[in-house]
Amino acid sequence: MIWNSASDFFAMGGYGLYVWGSFGVCAVAFLVEPLLIAKRHKDIVRTLRRQVVAEKLEMENK
Amino acid sequence: MSNRLINWFKFASPATFYPLAGKMIPLFWVLAALFGGVGLWLSFFVAPTDATQGEGYRIIFIHVPTSWMSMFIYMVMAAWAAMGLSLNARLSSMMAQALAPTGALMAFLSLWTGAFWGKPMWGTWWVWDARLTSELILFFLYLGFMALQASIDDPRRADKAGAIVALVGVVNVPIIYFSVKWWNTLHQGASVSINKSPSMAMTMLWGMLLMALCLWMYSIAMALTRVRAIILERESHTDWVKQLSEVKP
Numbered sequence: 001m002i003w004n005s006a007s008d009f010f011a012m013g014g015y016g017l018y019v020w021g022s023f024g025v026c027a028v029a030f031l032v033e034p035l036l037i038a039k040r041h042k043d044i045v046r047t048l049r050r051q052v053v054a055e056k057l058e059m060e061n062k
Numbered sequence: 063m064s065n066r067l068i069n070w071f072k073f074a075s076p077a078t079f080y081p082l083a084g085k086m087i088p089l090f091w092v093l094a095a096l097f098g099g100v101g102l103w104l105s106f107f108v109a110p111t112d113a114t115q116g117e118g119y120r121i122i123f124i125h126v127p128t129s130w131m132s133m134f135i136y137m138v139m140a141a142w143a144a145m146g147l148s149l150n151a152r153l154s155s156m157m158a159q160a161l162a163p164t165g166a167l168m169a170f171l172s173l174w175t176g177a178f179w180g181k182p183m184w185g186t187w188w189v190w191d192a193r194l195t196s197e198l199i200l201f202f203l204y205l206g207f208m209a210l211q212a213s214i215d216d217p218r219r220a221d222k223a224g225a226i227v228a229l230v231g232v233v234n235v236p237i238i239y240f241s242v243k244w245w246n247t248l249h250q251g252a253s254v255s256i257n258k259s260p261s262m263a264m265t266m267l268w269g270m271l272l273m274a275l276c277l278w279m280y281s282i283a284m285a286l287t288r289v290r291a292i293i294l295e296r297e298s299h300t301d302w303v304k305q306l307s308e309v310k311p
Contacts, residue, residue, distance in 0.1 A: 002111065009106075013117035018182050022121045022175040026128065029167055033284060041291040048298055048309045056311075 074153050076293045077302040083286040090286070094279035101272030109266045121179040122266070126253055127274040129172040131281055132200060133235050135165035139207075140232045143225035155221035156296065158228060159211060160289035164281050166204035172197055184248060192241040193249035196234060203231040217296055 003009040012019040073079050105123035112119035139161040146155030176194065177187040188194065207227050214220035242251045253262065253270070297303050304310070 002107065012120065013111070015116060015118035015120075015182055018118055018178045019120050022124055022178040025174055026124050026171050029171060030280060033164070033167060034287065037284065037287045037291060041287070041294070044291055044294045044298070045308055048294065048303060048306075049311060051298070052304050052309060053311055 074151055076153050076156070076297050077300070079153055080290055080293050080306075083290050087283050087286050090279045090283035094276050094283060097272050097279060098276035101269055101276050104265055104269035104272060109269050110263060115183060118179070118182050121175055122253070123269050123273050125172065125175040125179055126270050127277045128168045128175060129197065130274055131277045132165060132168035132172050132197070133238060134278075135161050135168060135281060136200060136204070136228075136235055137232065139165055140228040143221075143228040146221050147225040147229075152218070152221070152296070153293075155218075155225065156289050156292045157285065158224065159221075160285045160292055161281075162204055162208050162211075163288065164284045166201060166208065168277070168281070169197060169201035169204055173201060189248055191247045191249055192245040193238065193247050196238040196241050199234055200231075200238060203227070203234060207231070 010016055010020070073082060101123070105120060109120070109123075111117055139158045142154045142161065143158040145151060146153075146158060173194070176197075180189070181187050207224050210227055211220045211224040214223055241247060242249055294303060
């Protein structure tokens with residue numbers, strides 16, 4: 001085992017800020033990107049649903 | 063034989079590709095988690111401390127994969143864009159469009175992790191070095207591609223204009239790759255190359271490769287997820303989209 005303790009692990013031999021600054025930002029990015037795409041998908045599906053309902057109403061009123 | 067050809071072309075239709083992509087996405091997520099799990103374990107618990115850089119070198123396990131992906135995604139994006147341009151296939155252009163934001167993210171993360179590695183080792187966050195500058199240009203190429211496509215209202219014209227930019231920008235990828243050879247740079251040479259054995263411990267190499275595979279699978283999952291949203295946006299006038307169970311009221 002390389003690390004003697006958890007704090008040893010987080011300290012990264014004095015490079016903690018740099019190692020966790022790199023990995024942390026990447027982790028956040030890889031969590032946020034799928035959420036943004038999911039929102040984009042949800043938005044277009046909502047728009048499409050409204051469109052379908054609107055078309056249906058138009059047909060019924062004719 | 064001819065039957066096989068037809069089957070492949072069938073997937074060039076957004077209506078066929080949309081459900082297929084939906085089925086493939088979970089598979090790539092599982093693979094990304096698998097490679098990422100083992101990769102991180104190797105990176106932090108198995109790979110030994112570096113003799114000169116101590117634990118700071120562990121940034122390599124995310125820096126090199128993001129840098130590789132930023133270049134690789136650009137090549138794939140340009141290939142899809144070229145296919146969209148030459149075959150006039152709209153799904154190909156949508157794929158190019160779906161890859162750009164993920165590629166831009168990888169380029170950004172490559173620069174970000176590079177800065178966080180440069181500060182402790184070189185004493186500076188940034189230097190106008192050939193490798194760093196050409197990677198920054200790659201980031202701007204992605205942004206330019208996305209901005210240009212977004213600024214043209216007609217999607218097919220946007221595809222064509224974007225494809226030209228993507229193809230012209232391809233010249234930058236070999237410049238990034240060979241920059242450390244062509245110029246005297248502060249950035250170190252290639253960590254892994256085809257014609258010589260890697261200059262690092264096997265566990266380090268495996269950690270890096272697995273992390274790269276993880277990001278590769280992640281990028282595919284992202285591109286497929288995004289292309290599905292793009293398909294719905296751009297095919298919203300078609301009947302098949304209105305017949306989808308998620309759209310039907």
